[in-house]
Amino acid sequence: MHLDIPLILDLAGCFFFAVSGSLLAVRKGFDLVGSVLLGSLVGLGGGVVRDFILNAGPPAAFSNPIYLAAPLLAALMVYLVVGGVQRVSRLVLMFDAGGLALFCITGSLKALEAGMNAAAAILLGVATAVGGGILRDITADQVPSVFDPKTMYAIPALLGSALATGLWYLGWLNLVTGTVVAVVVFALRMLALHFHWHAPLAARSWARPRFRRG
Template sequence: MDLFTPSVQHWLDLAGIFVFAISGALLAVRKNFDVIGMAVLAEATALGGGLIRDVLIGAVPPAALTDLGYLLTPLVATALVCFLHPQVERINRAVMVFDAAGLGLFCVTGTVKAHAYGLGPVASVAMGLATAAGGGVLRDVLANEVPSLLRWDREIYAVPALVGATAVALLIHTGLLDAVTSALSAALAFGLRLLALRYNLRAPRAWHRRSGSTDQGAAEA
């Protein structure tokens, strides 16, 4: 089921894709990539999670390749960042808020779609997480960086998506999933991500770590 009507759902998907693409294009600018590199990172960030999910669950051809709007939206984001990246950098905090909203939306829709294709609760949760965070992992790998998802020195990202996806899987299992509870699950993931940004929340590291070395990613940053 969709959170909203198909038309509204489509536009929400495009909005989420646009914000994810902005983050990919901005990273390309910071890495001094040319416009092709910017477009590649924008497309990978925006569509990578959905592509991974659709290929793994057998929803082929993937939605990202059958809807022209999905392919063109990251290119629009690339053009915007290419010409206005100083201004976009200045509103990066607002971009991160919208990114959190996209995280909440995609972890829910990814879980629902995986269940619709016959996957069990655990696998559906994994696909919800992949939908929300898979594009960011592809972005970082292409940019030759340790994925933010794996770095302790970054605010939690996977945890909010995992919580939202798990909530949806439990609602499906209990027969309580509807538009309202789906929206509440998306809001839960969104709220957790905002709290992480506000209070710099991080996932715990290994208990009683003996190593005194600093995180490599933090040192480079």
């Protein structure tokens, strides 16, 4: 039985991201329709951006109906399982990290299969990983995680995209090694949240000059 590894990882990433969107809808007090729409936006958004950049015809989210199952299943699961909002914020971050870990791999893999070079594949992997989250956060009226100076978001995606690209060139990228890369990205993202790791600010810290009176 042949396993379509890119499709498996893509659908798993869609589901994880969609759950993060539906959980955010719970935190924001949205209704069930809002949960489905926000989950669809984050779950499918990064892949749509990726497919448009690759100019590979209609995006997979629109040409393959199975992609629509991920946000619907995510919204239903959140509706039935989540009973309160006490731990929702933490769950949003966990499922978002899972989607980030998977999408940085599938974005790079699709770029490589389309004939793009390594640098372009890594960049597209990062864009795929962070694109849906940006759309989700803007729609939910909050600062996108990728622009949050208090934690690392794009750096784990960059690492995952680079590792996946390197493994692909070596001929070692498969379901097992891809899963290992995803676990590394997920762990780095969660460790960054726990220990408050962050990238340097856009400018070095500086002190305002003090002027003498008189």
